[in-house]
Amino acid sequence: MMPELVILWTDALIFLLVAGILLFAGYARRREPLCAPWRKVVRSRVGVASLIVLFAYVAVGLLDSVHFRAQDAKGVETGEVLSLFDRIASPLRTRQEKTYSAPLALHLYAKENIETPDGNTVRDYPRLEHAGSHLATGSAAILDQARLLLVGAFEGLLLWAGVVALLAGLLAWREGSGFLQQMEVLFTGDEEDIPWTTVLVMLGMILVLGAASWQLAQHYHLLGTDKVGEDVFYQALKSIRTGLVIGTLTTLVMLPAALLLGMMAGYFGGWIDDLIQYLYTTLNSIPGVLLIAAAVLMLNLHMDNHAEQFGSVQERADMRLLFLCLILGVTSWTGLCRLLRGEALKLRELDYVQAALSMGVGHFTILARHILPNVGYIVLITLVLDFSGLVLAEAVLSYVNIGVDPTTYSWGNMINSARLEMAREPVVWWSLLASMMFMFILVLAANLFADAVRDAFDPRLRNER
Amino acid sequence: MSDSPILLRVRGLCVAIGEGEDAVRPVDGVDMEIRRGETFALLGESGCGKSMTALALMRLLPPGGRIQSGEILLDGVSLPDLIERDMRRERGGRIGMIFQEPMTSLNPVMTIGEQIAEAVRLHEPEQARNPRLRVIELLRSVGLPDPERRTDEYPHQLSGGMKQRVMIAIALAGRPSLLIADEPTTALDVTIQAQVLDLLKGLQRQTGMSVLLITHDLGVVAEAADRVGVMYAGQIVETADCGEFFRDARHPYSRKLFQSLPESRKRGRRLAVIKGSVPSPRRRFDGCRFADRCDRAGEPCQGQVPLCTLVAMRHAVRCHFAEEPDLSATGPGSIDPTPADAGRNPPVQAPLIEIKGLRVHFPIRAGLLRRTVGQVRAVDGVELSLAAGRTLALVGESGCGKTTVGKAILRLIRPTAGEVLLQGESLAGLSGAALRKRRADMQIVFQDPYSSMNPRMPVADIVAEGLRAQGKAGKPDQLRARIAQLLQQVGLPEEALDRFPHEFSGGQRQRIAIARALALDPKLIICDEPTSALDVSVQAQILNLLKDLQQQLGIGYLFITHNIAVVSYLAQEVAVMYLGRIVECGPVEAVLETPLHPYSRALLDSAPIAEANRHVERQPLQGDMPSPSAPPPGCHFHPRCPKAQPLCRETYPKESLLESGRRVSCHFPLGLVLDSWPGRVGMYSCPPFRGRTG
Incomplete structure (x- = not known):
C-alpha cells in the first residue's frame, strides 16, 4: 500500500519555489540578456564549484521535504510523519544508543555499571548497541573502518565515472559531436566554456566523500551520538532542510513587500515615498531580536492552547518554522526596500521611463515593464547575499531558544544542546563541530556563489576585467 | 612657427590591449611631430584611437594595454624607455594633461x-x-x-x-612644455568653450608651450589649431597646416567629414554621409582602412596599404589617390551635388502648438518643516508657436531651461502656470486617461541614445510600447508588420526586431528612438539634442532622416539644441533662450544673419565654425550664466552684456514684436539707434515693429 503523502506548509512553499525557478529557467532560455549573466556565473570556477556544493545541499533538503505517514511492516500507520530522506537514512535514524559516544567509537563515552555474565558488576565503558555490531568480538574496529572507507571511496569513484559518462553523453547529444570528443573537452577544459575540470573535481570529491561516509555511517556513528544517543551525522544532515527553508522562504516572504513598496517609494516620490520611508524607518528602529522573541513566544502560547489543530509533532514544528520565516522576513525586508527605492529613484529619471510616460503608458505598467526588470539584479544579489546571513541568524536564534521548535533538527538547536557539554571534562566536542562544519560549508558556498552572482549581474562591475 | 624646433616626435606608435590573437590595437602606427609653441589638433570620431594615443604618450594606458612598438621622443628623451620613477617626473612636469570632464577630475573634498x-x-x-x-x-x-x-x-x-x-x-603647475588637452571643451557650453580656447591660446603665447589638442569638432580645430592630424582607425590619415587643411583637404575621409557638417548653405539638401561604420579595432587590414567606406576606392585600395604621400609643403596624406585631382570636385565645404527634393519651406499654416506664458518653477525647500524659501525659475514665461511640418529650434546654453520647456510641453513636468494648446485644444486641464490618450500626438527623442531605451527589451517591444499603451496594437502579426514598416522607415533592417539595444551603435539606437516616436503618428516631435551625443558623420545621417520624415509626414519638430550649425541647417524658426526666458525669436535666416539681442550675437560668435582662417579676434562672453534661483534684477543678461546701460539693471525689457514675426526682449537691440527704440517706426534697416506689452 502506498503511504499517504503529507504536505507540510514549508514543503508546499519549497516546491513552489523550485517550480518557480524551473519556470523562470525555461523562460530565460530563449532570452539572451537574461541568460548571459548566468552563463558568466557558471563560467567562473568559483561560481560553478560553489554551485555544485549548493546542489548537494539542495538535493538533501529536497529529499527531506517529501513527507508521508510512516507505516510499520504490516502497513499500519504508526502516527509518525517521515520524509523520503528519513527512509533512505533509516539505519542512521533508528539505531539509537543510550547516550554520548565519540565519533566512530565502539563504546559509550561515560562509565556505567555493567553486569558481567558471571554476575559481577564492573564499572566500565559499555559497548555500544549498534556501532560495529557486525564485528567479531576482539577484532580491531580500525581495520574494518579502513576497509569500509576504501569500499566507499571505490563506490564513489564508480558513481563518479558513471556521472561523467552520462555528462559526456548528454553534451555529445546536445552538441551533435562524438562522445570521446566531449570526454576530451571535459578533461582538458575549454577556456571559453564552463570550467569542466573544476566541475569534475568537485563532483568527484563530493561523491567519494559522500559514498565513504555512507559506508561508515551504516555501521558506525560517523560523528558520534548526542545526549540521548541519536546519531549526530543524521542530525546534521536533517538540519540542512531547516537551514535552506529559513534561507530561502524568508527572502521569499519579504520579497513582495520589499519590491512593491521600494519601487513605489522611489518611482512615485512625494507623499507615497514619505509614507513608505516612515514605515520602514519605524520598523527598522524596533530591535529585531525582541520582536522575534515576542512573536515566537506568542505563537508558542497559541499553539499550546490549540494543540488539537496540529495533526502531528512535525506539523506543529513546521508551523513554527514557517512562522519564524515570516517574522524574520518582516524584520529584514527594509534593507532591500531601501536599496530598491534608491534604484527606482534613479531609473525614474532615465529617458526610457520618460519616453514611456510621454507615450501614455500607465504607471503600474512602467513599474512592471521598465523598473522591475532593471532592479532585478539588485534583488538577486540581495537574495543570495542574505541567504547565508539568514542561515546564521537561525542558528543564533535557536541558540537563545526563540528559533525553531526544539524538536526540529537544526544547527542552532544542535549548538544549543551541545553548549553545556563544552564545560564537561572530557569535552563532548562532536555535536558542535558537526553542526559548525555543515553550516560553514553551506555558508561559504553561498557566499562564494553570491560573489560570483554579483560579479556577473552588477552593471557597475560589468566593465571591469 | 613652422621653423621652430621639434618638441615631440612620435614614430610608428602601436598600442595593444590584451594578449596574443585577441589583442586589440586601438593605435596602429601613428606618426606625428609637434613643434615648440605649436598647437597640434588630433581630430577624429569616437573610437578612432585619439585618446589612446594621448594616454600612450603619458604612459597611462589602461590595464592590459601596452606600447607595442614605436618611439616617442620628447625633446630627445625616449619616453617608453624611462623607468617609472622618471616617467612620473615627466607627467605633470614636462607633459601636462587636462581631461574632458572637469566635474569628475577634481577631488570634491579638497579645496x-x-x-x-x-x-x-x-x-x-x-x-x-x-x-x-x-x-x-x-x-x-x-x-x-x-x-x-x-x-x-x-x-x-x-x-x-x-x-x-x-x-x-x-x-600648468609643472611648467609643461607640452600640454595634452583631451577634448577640453566638449563638456562645456559654447560661450565657455570660447573662453577656454582663448585662455589656452593666451597661455601658449605667454609660455611658449606646445599643445596637443584632441577633439572631434572641426570648429574647434579651426579656432585653435596650427596643425591638424586626422585620425581614422588607429592611424593618422592626413596631416596638414590648419589653413591648408581647411582649404584643400585631400583624404576622402577628411572631405566626407566636411561634407557631413550641417551648415546654413546646405539647407534644403541632404548632408553627405559616410556609408558603413568605423571598423572594429580587432579587425586586421590588408589595404586602406577607409576603403570599405570610400566612394573613390579602387583597385589598389583593397590589397595595398597606402603610404603617407607628401602632396604639398607639410601636407601628408595616406591615400593612393592623394595626388590625383578630386574627380567629384567636392572640395571641403562644398555641397553634395544630389539635392533632396525640397529646399522650399512648407507654407505657414495655423499653429500646431501654441505655448502661452509657460512657467515652471521648482520650489526650494529648507528647514524642518520643508517650507518653500525660494523658487528655481527654470522656465519663466515662455511663448512659442509652431506650425505643422515646420521646425522650431530652441537654442541656449545648458541650464537655461530649454529641456524643461520640452518636458513641460509633454507634461512630463507639471507647469506652474501658462498653457499649451495643441491644435487649439488646451492640455492644461487634462489628466489621467484623457491626458494619456492625448500624449500620442506629442513624442520625444532624447539626447542620449544609450539611456533612452530599456536595455532588457527587444527592439520590437520598445517600438510597440506606445501602440500597446494606446490600445492600438491589434493582432500580433499586424503589430509586427507595422513595426517592421516603422523600422524600414527609419532605415533599419527587419532583422532588428528581435535584437536588443546594446547590439546597435549610437546612430542606430537613435533611429530606433525615432521609430518609437513615430509609432503613434505624432503631430509634434520634441527632439532634445538628438545628435549631440553622435559623431559628425552619424549626425548627418540622423539629420537627413529627420528632414525626410518631416517632408513625408508633415510632423512639426521642436528642436532643442545648443548647436547653431544644426539650427541653421534644419530649422525654419529659432528661439534663443536665456535663463528661463526667450530673448529673441524669429525666422532662422534673420536671427542668424542679424541677431538683435546681444546674447544671440554672443552665442553666434562663440560657436566655432569649421572654416580656414577663423582666428578672428573676438570678445568672448565673460562670466557664467547666473543661477535661475536668483536671477539678476532687470535684464537677466545685463551682468554679461557688453552693451549694458543703467536702464538694463533696473527693468526687464518688454518684448517687442517686429513685423516679420521676430520678437526680441532688449532695451538696446543691436543695429538699431538707441534713442528711437522703442518709438518711431520705419527709420531702421530692420523691418518695422510695434511695441507690445508683455
Whole structure:
C-alpha cells in the first residue's frame, strides 16, 4: 500500500519555489540578456564549484521535504510523519544508543555499571548497541573502518565515472559531436566554456566523500551520538532542510513587500515615498531580536492552547518554522526596500521611463515593464547575499531558544544542546563541530556563489576585467 | 612657427590591449611631430584611437594595454624607455594633461588651492614650504576671478568653466612644455568653450608651450589649431597646416567629414554621409582602412596599404589617390551635388502648438518643516508657436531651461502656470486617461541614445510600447508588420526586431528612438539634442532622416539644441533662450544673419565654425550664466552684456514684436539707434515693429 503523502506548509512553499525557478529557467532560455549573466556565473570556477556544493545541499533538503505517514511492516500507520530522506537514512535514524559516544567509537563515552555474565558488576565503558555490531568480538574496529572507507571511496569513484559518462553523453547529444570528443573537452577544459575540470573535481570529491561516509555511517556513528544517543551525522544532515527553508522562504516572504513598496517609494516620490520611508524607518528602529522573541513566544502560547489543530509533532514544528520565516522576513525586508527605492529613484529619471510616460503608458505598467526588470539584479544579489546571513541568524536564534521548535533538527538547536557539554571534562566536542562544519560549508558556498552572482549581474562591475 | 624646433616626435606608435590573437590595437602606427609653441589638433570620431594615443604618450594606458612598438621622443628623451620613477617626473612636469570632464577630475573634498598646491609641491620643491603664492599666481594666469578667495573654495562652489580653468592651472603647475588637452571643451557650453580656447591660446603665447589638442569638432580645430592630424582607425590619415587643411583637404575621409557638417548653405539638401561604420579595432587590414567606406576606392585600395604621400609643403596624406585631382570636385565645404527634393519651406499654416506664458518653477525647500524659501525659475514665461511640418529650434546654453520647456510641453513636468494648446485644444486641464490618450500626438527623442531605451527589451517591444499603451496594437502579426514598416522607415533592417539595444551603435539606437516616436503618428516631435551625443558623420545621417520624415509626414519638430550649425541647417524658426526666458525669436535666416539681442550675437560668435582662417579676434562672453534661483534684477543678461546701460539693471525689457514675426526682449537691440527704440517706426534697416506689452 502506498503511504499517504503529507504536505507540510514549508514543503508546499519549497516546491513552489523550485517550480518557480524551473519556470523562470525555461523562460530565460530563449532570452539572451537574461541568460548571459548566468552563463558568466557558471563560467567562473568559483561560481560553478560553489554551485555544485549548493546542489548537494539542495538535493538533501529536497529529499527531506517529501513527507508521508510512516507505516510499520504490516502497513499500519504508526502516527509518525517521515520524509523520503528519513527512509533512505533509516539505519542512521533508528539505531539509537543510550547516550554520548565519540565519533566512530565502539563504546559509550561515560562509565556505567555493567553486569558481567558471571554476575559481577564492573564499572566500565559499555559497548555500544549498534556501532560495529557486525564485528567479531576482539577484532580491531580500525581495520574494518579502513576497509569500509576504501569500499566507499571505490563506490564513489564508480558513481563518479558513471556521472561523467552520462555528462559526456548528454553534451555529445546536445552538441551533435562524438562522445570521446566531449570526454576530451571535459578533461582538458575549454577556456571559453564552463570550467569542466573544476566541475569534475568537485563532483568527484563530493561523491567519494559522500559514498565513504555512507559506508561508515551504516555501521558506525560517523560523528558520534548526542545526549540521548541519536546519531549526530543524521542530525546534521536533517538540519540542512531547516537551514535552506529559513534561507530561502524568508527572502521569499519579504520579497513582495520589499519590491512593491521600494519601487513605489522611489518611482512615485512625494507623499507615497514619505509614507513608505516612515514605515520602514519605524520598523527598522524596533530591535529585531525582541520582536522575534515576542512573536515566537506568542505563537508558542497559541499553539499550546490549540494543540488539537496540529495533526502531528512535525506539523506543529513546521508551523513554527514557517512562522519564524515570516517574522524574520518582516524584520529584514527594509534593507532591500531601501536599496530598491534608491534604484527606482534613479531609473525614474532615465529617458526610457520618460519616453514611456510621454507615450501614455500607465504607471503600474512602467513599474512592471521598465523598473522591475532593471532592479532585478539588485534583488538577486540581495537574495543570495542574505541567504547565508539568514542561515546564521537561525542558528543564533535557536541558540537563545526563540528559533525553531526544539524538536526540529537544526544547527542552532544542535549548538544549543551541545553548549553545556563544552564545560564537561572530557569535552563532548562532536555535536558542535558537526553542526559548525555543515553550516560553514553551506555558508561559504553561498557566499562564494553570491560573489560570483554579483560579479556577473552588477552593471557597475560589468566593465571591469 | 613652422621653423621652430621639434618638441615631440612620435614614430610608428602601436598600442595593444590584451594578449596574443585577441589583442586589440586601438593605435596602429601613428606618426606625428609637434613643434615648440605649436598647437597640434588630433581630430577624429569616437573610437578612432585619439585618446589612446594621448594616454600612450603619458604612459597611462589602461590595464592590459601596452606600447607595442614605436618611439616617442620628447625633446630627445625616449619616453617608453624611462623607468617609472622618471616617467612620473615627466607627467605633470614636462607633459601636462587636462581631461574632458572637469566635474569628475577634481577631488570634491579638497579645496582647489590644496589640489593645485599638491602639483606645485611635486614639481617645484623650492616652493613646497609655502605654495600659496604660486597657487594664486597660477589661478590668476588662468583667469579665475578673485583668486585669493577662490583658493579656499571647494570644487562644488565653482562652475564647469571655472573647474576647467582650475584643471588647466594644475596642468600648468609643472611648467609643461607640452600640454595634452583631451577634448577640453566638449563638456562645456559654447560661450565657455570660447573662453577656454582663448585662455589656452593666451597661455601658449605667454609660455611658449606646445599643445596637443584632441577633439572631434572641426570648429574647434579651426579656432585653435596650427596643425591638424586626422585620425581614422588607429592611424593618422592626413596631416596638414590648419589653413591648408581647411582649404584643400585631400583624404576622402577628411572631405566626407566636411561634407557631413550641417551648415546654413546646405539647407534644403541632404548632408553627405559616410556609408558603413568605423571598423572594429580587432579587425586586421590588408589595404586602406577607409576603403570599405570610400566612394573613390579602387583597385589598389583593397590589397595595398597606402603610404603617407607628401602632396604639398607639410601636407601628408595616406591615400593612393592623394595626388590625383578630386574627380567629384567636392572640395571641403562644398555641397553634395544630389539635392533632396525640397529646399522650399512648407507654407505657414495655423499653429500646431501654441505655448502661452509657460512657467515652471521648482520650489526650494529648507528647514524642518520643508517650507518653500525660494523658487528655481527654470522656465519663466515662455511663448512659442509652431506650425505643422515646420521646425522650431530652441537654442541656449545648458541650464537655461530649454529641456524643461520640452518636458513641460509633454507634461512630463507639471507647469506652474501658462498653457499649451495643441491644435487649439488646451492640455492644461487634462489628466489621467484623457491626458494619456492625448500624449500620442506629442513624442520625444532624447539626447542620449544609450539611456533612452530599456536595455532588457527587444527592439520590437520598445517600438510597440506606445501602440500597446494606446490600445492600438491589434493582432500580433499586424503589430509586427507595422513595426517592421516603422523600422524600414527609419532605415533599419527587419532583422532588428528581435535584437536588443546594446547590439546597435549610437546612430542606430537613435533611429530606433525615432521609430518609437513615430509609432503613434505624432503631430509634434520634441527632439532634445538628438545628435549631440553622435559623431559628425552619424549626425548627418540622423539629420537627413529627420528632414525626410518631416517632408513625408508633415510632423512639426521642436528642436532643442545648443548647436547653431544644426539650427541653421534644419530649422525654419529659432528661439534663443536665456535663463528661463526667450530673448529673441524669429525666422532662422534673420536671427542668424542679424541677431538683435546681444546674447544671440554672443552665442553666434562663440560657436566655432569649421572654416580656414577663423582666428578672428573676438570678445568672448565673460562670466557664467547666473543661477535661475536668483536671477539678476532687470535684464537677466545685463551682468554679461557688453552693451549694458543703467536702464538694463533696473527693468526687464518688454518684448517687442517686429513685423516679420521676430520678437526680441532688449532695451538696446543691436543695429538699431538707441534713442528711437522703442518709438518711431520705419527709420531702421530692420523691418518695422510695434511695441507690445508683455
